[in-house]
Amino acid sequence: MPRGEVTQQAAIGNLTLESGEVLPDVTLAYETWGEYDGSNAVLILHALTGDTRVTGEGGWWSQVVGPGLGIDTDRFFVVAANILGGCRGSTGPTTPAPDGARWGTRFPSVTVRDQVAAEVAFSDALGVDTWYGVIGGSAGGMRALEWAIEHPERVERLFLLATCAAASADQIALSATQNDIIRAAGPVAGLDLARRIAHISYRSETEFAERFGRLVQDDGRFAVESYLQHHGDKLVKRFDADSYIVLSDAMNSHDVGRGRGGVHAALGRIQAETVVAGIDSDRLYPLYQQLELADGIPGCEALDIVKSPYGHDGFLIEADQVGDLARRLLA
Numbered sequence: 001m002p003r004g005e006v007t008q009q010a011a012i013g014n015l016t017l018e019s020g021e022v023l024p025d026v027t028l029a030y031e032t033w034g035e036y037d038g039s040n041a042v043l044i045l046h047a048l049t050g051d052t053r054v055t056g057e058g059g060w061w062s063q064v065v066g067p068g069l070g071i072d073t074d075r076f077f078v079v080a081a082n083i084l085g086g087c088r089g090s091t092g093p094t095t096p097a098p099d100g101a102r103w104g105t106r107f108p109s110v111t112v113r114d115q116v117a118a119e120v121a122f123s124d125a126l127g128v129d130t131w132y133g134v135i136g137g138s139a140g141g142m143r144a145l146e147w148a149i150e151h152p153e154r155v156e157r158l159f160l161l162a163t164c165a166a167a168s169a170d171q172i173a174l175s176a177t178q179n180d181i182i183r184a185a186g187p188v189a190g191l192d193l194a195r196r197i198a199h200i201s202y203r204s205e206t207e208f209a210e211r212f213g214r215l216v217q218d219d220g221r222f223a224v225e226s227y228l229q230h231h232g233d234k235l236v237k238r239f240d241a242d243s244y245i246v247l248s249d250a251m252n253s254h255d256v257g258r259g260r261g262g263v264h265a266a267l268g269r270i271q272a273e274t275v276v277a278g279i280d281s282d283r284l285y286p287l288y289q290q291l292e293l294a295d296g297i298p299g300c301e302a303l304d305i306v307k308s309p310y311g312h313d314g315f316l317i318e319a320d321q322v323g324d325l326a327r328r329l330l331a
């Protein structure tokens with residue numbers, strides 16, 4: 001079994017999508033940390049603009065995953081794959097289509113279930129039959145949930161963070177509008193603006209009020225305006241606009257109840273011991289969504305609440321609380 005810290009590629013062949021379309025020659029990029037002993041594999045599923053760099057320098061969960069941390073790489077074989085449709089090494093709009101040119105806007109629509117189907121094939125290729133833990137926040141939580149519903153025998157423990165059983169009208173409204181902005185304004189200005197809107201939804205009104213208030217900078221911009229422009233600009237430098245559209249559409253497709261007799265019936269299929277957590281200031285994935293999960297999943301005792309002023313991004317920022325919850329689940 002490979003030992004990580006470098007991004008590797010797993011070829012998983014053709015993938016038949018929910019739509020019936022066949023996506024050829026799918027590859028997922030991944031990284032691993034720790035040693036596999038046959039029963040200690042933990043799958044970490046990243047959110048919308050995340051990637052395989054979970055820990056180490058610049059890792060998006062570097063204080064949650066690592067030696068001695070909540071997800072302990074001295075104990076667990078930790079695996080992170082880039083999402084299907086992403087732009088950090090896996091098959092998606094930036095990779096070549098069969099004609100050799102970039103897929104771009106021709107990349108087919110994928111659903112969260114398609115993304116999980118790719119991850120299932122990836123697990124098979126890796127030789128991991130059963131995951132000791134499957135963990136995800138936000139869009140990563142959507143995939144973790146689909147894993148546990150569609151493959152209950154392959155998921156022993158499940159950690160769902162700041163996520164939902166089905167994308168709400170509010171979430172769809174924000175994502176669909178961002179996608180329209182990208183289409184209207186183009187990949188640079190459009191992605192920049194889309195990210196600014198998204199970033200507002202990722203943080204809280206209280207944080208903005210306390211942190212920026214009505215402060216105007218020397219350059220004449222409101223501090224909060226400048227902050228959002230900074231985040232828009234940063235995403236344009238590290239992310240692909242076509243991929244953003246594909247991934248946002250996939251999130252909008254999310255509904256665990258579709259074709260399964262509704263959300264309650266779907267959640268009832270989960271066999272994993274489960275921790276569900278939400279963030280008290282999350283205005284994008286409000287606590288009622290995690291309460292629905294906690295109530296409906298047989299192996300979840302109660303909803304855990306992460307206290308944070310940072311809104312939805314609390315799942316990335318509140319490393320101590322998130323790490324403690326992961327440690328409890330994986331004990």
Ligand SMILES: CC(=O)SCCNC(=O)CCNC(=O)[C@H](O)C(C)(C)COP(=O)(O)OP(=O)(O)OC[C@H]1O[C@@H](n2cnc3c(N)ncnc32)[C@H](O)[C@@H]1OP(=O)(O)O
Nearest residue numbers: 046047048049050051060223224226227230234313316317
């Ligand atoms: C699983 C996954 O989702 S992986 C993807 C996660 N990564 C991202 O989302 C990347 C985008 N980053 C973020 O959203 C956030 O930085 C987080 C969530 C990762 C961390 O949040 P925080 O630590 O609170 O960072 P914060 O939101 O304060 O941003 C800090 C940045 O804003 C800049 N900034 C702060 N105030 C201002 C201002 N008035 N004007 C311009 N820039 C500003 C800082 O200089 C800093 O810049 P840098 O990131 O280039 O160093």
Ligand SMILES: N[C@@H](CCO)C(=O)O
Nearest residue numbers: 047048049050138139
């Ligand atoms: N900051 C996170 C929020 C989405 O959940 C991301 O960009 O992936």
